[in-house]
Amino acid sequence: MHPTKSRIAEPVQRFVSVPVLAWSLSKVKLGQRVAIATVISAKGSVPGKPGARLAITSNNERFGTVGGAGLEFRIQNNLERLLSKEPKLNRKEGGRIETFHLYKDAKGKEVTALDSLCGGQVTVSMEVIEPMPHILIAGGGHVGRCIALVADSLGWDYSIFDERKEYSNSEKYPFAVDTFSIKAGDFLRTENKESLKRFSDILLLGHDWAIDQELLLGILKIRGDEMRPRIGAIGSTSKWKAFKEAAMNEGVKEEWFNSARCPIGIDIGAETPEEIGVAVCAEILLLEKTT
Secondary structure, eight states: OOOOHHHHHHHHHHHHHHHHHHHHHHHHHTTOOEEEEEEEEEESSOSSOTTOEEEEETTSOEEEOSSOHHHHHHHHHHHHHHHHSOHHHHHHHOOEEEEEESOTTOOSSSSEEOSOSOOOEEEEEEEEEOOOOEEEEEOOSHHHHHHHHHHHHHTOEEEEEOSSGGGSSTTTOTTOSOEEOSOHHHHHHTOOHHHHTTOSEEEEOOSSHHHHHHHHHHHHHHHTTOOOSEEEEOSOHHHHHHHHHHHHHTTOOHHHHHTSBSSOSOOSOOOSHHHHHHHHHHHHHHHHHHO
């Protein structure tokens, strides 16, 4: 018995799709938004078969193809428009499905006509994949541990920084993406503006105010006027006032400092580390939904 065409085509389409999906997920892990188009059905003579994918990032990188020519140009423009919307709009509206007829005189059809003579028809889904939170928990003590536990339950990524190795290791935090047990200055020297964007939030929870201050000022200088990652600190008004004074003396622009926040967490009257963990993650969730 001879194999059918569908059985032959299926593994080929999986081979085409997997690299695009893997590439897209790798970009999302770096904090980038990715718009992805997928051919979900095709009729007649068309360049893009079901399973063909094209992905574009918020940094204007692209990977894959849905067939090239006018079809790909139109779909790429649609993906760029989706990326231009605020994330909260894409969450509310979702993606879109559009059918293209590859014939310039396609009239009387509920399709988008393209200047082509192929004569086929392609239906494409388009959506934006938003990055999930990835929190850098700078301070692996009681509060950091509770934030990590809440993040685990939400399926969020997090990494741990603490100069004390006993508070930043894979045994204590087995689900952490990374654990850093190095000096704050050494950590800052390994980072740049783009690498920091893999974190949605950096939370300063250190046992030593001097370490928190060094991280805060260093990260603000690296991040500049970018809004990712968000920066927050746990502490009192007087501590934050001292941090601001130090930042101004170090040449940090006031608007950069004012984009950080202290204290962190929604005001729910939290007192215990467990309650603070809930309040902090609730605030991050709120920021994800509204910004």
